[in-house]
Amino acid sequence: MNHFDTIIIGAGHNGLVCGSYLGKNGQKVLILEAAEQLGGLAATREFSPGFNASVAQTISHFSTKVAKELNLSAHGFDVAAAPMTNISLNKEGNHVTLTSSGEITGVGSEDQQNYQQYQQLLKRFANLLKPFWLKTMPRIGSPSIKDNLTFAHLGIKMRMLGKQDMAEFMRVATLPARDLMDENFDSDQLKALLSWDGLIGSKMAPRSPNATILALLYRMSGLHDGAHSLPSGGIASLINSLHKAATKAGVEVQTNSKVKQILIQADETGLKANGVELQSGEIISADRVVSAVDPKRTFLDLVGPQHLEIDFTSRINRLRCDGYVAKLHLALSDLPNFTGLTKPDGRMIIADELDSIEFAFDDAKYGEPSQKPVMEIVIPSLHNPELAPSGQHVLSAHVMYVPYKHKNGWTEQAKADLYERVIDTIAEYAPDIREKIIDGEILTPLDLEQQFNVTGGHWHHTELSISQMLMMRPTYEAAQYSTPIPGLYLCGAGSHPGGGLIGGPGHNAANEIIKASK
Known part of the structure; x- marks a missing residue:
C-alpha cells in the first residue's frame, strides 16, 4: 500500500498551492483530482471544437506573496499582467x-x-x-x-x-x-x-x-x-505554473482519481484521518488528509456524519x-x-x-x-x-x-x-x-x-458573508484549517479568506500543517 505524509483532495489552485508548500517543506505529498484536468473552476476546457474557456475568466487578486515564494514567474505566470x-x-x-x-x-x-x-x-x-x-x-x-x-x-x-x-x-x-x-x-x-x-x-x-x-x-x-487582468497564456498559465511548482517540489499529482471516502481510524485514543479510498476501490494511506473541496462535500459526503458531533454537523448543514x-x-x-x-x-x-x-x-x-x-x-x-x-x-x-x-x-x-x-x-x-x-x-x-x-x-x-468569514469560516472548530477530526484539514475556498483566485486558503493551511508536524 502506498503511504504519503499528506494526501490533498482536489487539484484546484488552492490544493496545488498547499501541496507546493508542503512539498518544499520535505513532505511526501499526493494530490488527487477527480477530473481529467487540473484547476477546478479555473480549468481551461474545450466547450466547442477548437474553442476553449475557463469558468474563472479573469484574475484580480492572486497573492503576490504566493507567486514569489513558489517562483511562479519561472513557470510561466505573470502576476503583474496589465490590468483591464x-x-x-x-x-x-x-x-x-x-x-x-x-x-x-x-x-x-x-x-x-x-x-x-x-x-x-x-x-x-x-x-x-x-x-x-x-x-x-x-x-x-x-x-x-x-x-x-x-x-x-x-x-x-x-x-x-x-x-x-x-x-x-x-x-x-x-x-x-x-x-x-x-x-x-x-x-x-x-x-x-x-x-x-x-x-x-x-x-x-x-x-x-x-x-x-x-x-x-x-x-x-x-x-x-x-x-482584473488576463495574463499571457490566460487562466491556464496560473494553473500550469502551479502544477509545475508542485511537481518541482516533489508533489505527485494524479487526475481521474475521485475520492469515495476519507478513511477514519477509530480506537481507544479517538478518531484520526489516515487515508482515502478512491472510487476504484484503491486504498491510499497518509499521516494526514487535506481537503480542497467544499466543506459540505468534505464533512457530509467524504467523512460522514457518523464521525462528527451533531452540533458540528448541523452547522455544516446550515452553510449557505x-x-x-x-x-x-x-x-x-x-x-x-x-x-x-x-x-x-x-x-x-x-x-x-x-x-x-x-x-x-x-x-x-x-x-x-x-x-x-x-x-x-x-x-x-x-x-x-x-x-x-x-x-x-x-x-x-x-x-x-x-x-x-x-x-x-x-x-x-x-x-x-x-x-x-x-x-x-x-x-x-x-x-x-x-x-x-x-x-x-x-x-x-x-x-x-x-x-x-x-x-x-x-x-x-460557501457564501462570503459576515457570519461565514474570518474566524467563522466555514464555522468554528474548522476555521483554523484543522478540524474536529485529528489529521484532517481544510484548504479550499470554504476556508479563510475565501474564494476567487487568491491562493490564500492553500497558503494558510500549509503553514498550519507545517507548524503542527514539527
Missing part, C-alpha cells in the same frame, strides 16, 4: 469607462473628483486588511499569546488609520453597496459598475446588509488594487452554498461590434443602474432567472488567441442572478430559454452578435455543481 479597463455598457453607446489608473469617462466632473477620494479611502481600508488574508484567524477566546498578537496587530493597524478613518472603516465595512454608492456618486452607471465586484459570485444584491463592501475590499488585495452565477461561453466567427466601442477589449458590465441588479436578484430569490439578466463579459481570445481558431474568438460571461434551484427544475428547455434570453440581452449592446455565433453553452449553478464537484455551484464554496 472596466466598461459599463450603454445601449446608445454612452459608456462609462474606468481604467486601473483611475481615469473615468462618461460621468460628470463631480463624480470624477468624488471617485478619486472614494478610491483613496477604499485603498486605505483594503491595505488595512490585506495582511490578514494570508494569516490564520485565531479562535475567539484563544489563550495563545500568538493568537492574541494577531488581534493586537489588527487593532494597531486600525488605530493607525486615525480616529476619523477608523470610525469610517467600521461604518463603511458593513454598509449595503447601494448606501455607499448613493453617498458618493450621481451616475447610475458608475454606481452599478463600482458595486459589481462586491456582489459578483454571491447571493447578495445592492441593498443586502451583509458584507458586500468587505467582499469588495477582499478583492482589492491584489497587486492592482482589485483591477447556493450559487447564483451562470456561465456563458460563445464560439464566435469574428469579433462582435458593441455600439460605441472601437474594440470590445475590457471587462464589459451590463447593468445600467443598481436597480437593474436588485431586480435581477429579486427574480432569482423566487427560483427564476431574471427576465433582464445582468452580466460581466470579456473576450479572452483578444489576449490569448490560442483559445480559438485563427481569426475567431471566445466570449465569456458571468450571468447574475441565476438560481441554483429553479422553481420548476433545470430542464433542457429552461436552460435553452435562459441561453436565448442572455443572447437577446447582449444583442441590445452588440446587435450583430447572433450572426457571429458558431456555438455556445450556458452553465447554471447546478451544472457547475455536477461538472466541477462543488456544492451548489458556489464560487466560494
Whole structure:
C-alpha cells in the first residue's frame, strides 16, 4: 500500500498551492483530482471544437506573496499582467469607462473628483486588511499569546488609520453597496459598475446588509488594487505554473482519481484521518488528509456524519452554498461590434443602474432567472488567441442572478430559454452578435455543481458573508484549517479568506500543517 505524509483532495489552485508548500517543506505529498484536468473552476476546457474557456475568466487578486515564494514567474505566470479597463455598457453607446489608473469617462466632473477620494479611502481600508488574508484567524477566546498578537496587530493597524478613518472603516465595512454608492456618486452607471465586484459570485444584491463592501475590499488585495487582468497564456498559465511548482517540489499529482471516502481510524485514543479510498476501490494511506473541496462535500459526503458531533454537523448543514452565477461561453466567427466601442477589449458590465441588479436578484430569490439578466463579459481570445481558431474568438460571461434551484427544475428547455434570453440581452449592446455565433453553452449553478464537484455551484464554496468569514469560516472548530477530526484539514475556498483566485486558503493551511508536524 502506498503511504504519503499528506494526501490533498482536489487539484484546484488552492490544493496545488498547499501541496507546493508542503512539498518544499520535505513532505511526501499526493494530490488527487477527480477530473481529467487540473484547476477546478479555473480549468481551461474545450466547450466547442477548437474553442476553449475557463469558468474563472479573469484574475484580480492572486497573492503576490504566493507567486514569489513558489517562483511562479519561472513557470510561466505573470502576476503583474496589465490590468483591464472596466466598461459599463450603454445601449446608445454612452459608456462609462474606468481604467486601473483611475481615469473615468462618461460621468460628470463631480463624480470624477468624488471617485478619486472614494478610491483613496477604499485603498486605505483594503491595505488595512490585506495582511490578514494570508494569516490564520485565531479562535475567539484563544489563550495563545500568538493568537492574541494577531488581534493586537489588527487593532494597531486600525488605530493607525486615525480616529476619523477608523470610525469610517467600521461604518463603511458593513454598509449595503447601494448606501455607499448613493453617498458618493450621481451616475447610475458608475454606481452599478463600482458595486459589481462586491456582489459578483454571491447571493447578495445592492441593498443586502451583509458584507458586500468587505467582499469588495477582499478583492482589492491584489497587486492592482482589485483591477482584473488576463495574463499571457490566460487562466491556464496560473494553473500550469502551479502544477509545475508542485511537481518541482516533489508533489505527485494524479487526475481521474475521485475520492469515495476519507478513511477514519477509530480506537481507544479517538478518531484520526489516515487515508482515502478512491472510487476504484484503491486504498491510499497518509499521516494526514487535506481537503480542497467544499466543506459540505468534505464533512457530509467524504467523512460522514457518523464521525462528527451533531452540533458540528448541523452547522455544516446550515452553510449557505447556493450559487447564483451562470456561465456563458460563445464560439464566435469574428469579433462582435458593441455600439460605441472601437474594440470590445475590457471587462464589459451590463447593468445600467443598481436597480437593474436588485431586480435581477429579486427574480432569482423566487427560483427564476431574471427576465433582464445582468452580466460581466470579456473576450479572452483578444489576449490569448490560442483559445480559438485563427481569426475567431471566445466570449465569456458571468450571468447574475441565476438560481441554483429553479422553481420548476433545470430542464433542457429552461436552460435553452435562459441561453436565448442572455443572447437577446447582449444583442441590445452588440446587435450583430447572433450572426457571429458558431456555438455556445450556458452553465447554471447546478451544472457547475455536477461538472466541477462543488456544492451548489458556489464560487466560494460557501457564501462570503459576515457570519461565514474570518474566524467563522466555514464555522468554528474548522476555521483554523484543522478540524474536529485529528489529521484532517481544510484548504479550499470554504476556508479563510475565501474564494476567487487568491491562493490564500492553500497558503494558510500549509503553514498550519507545517507548524503542527514539527
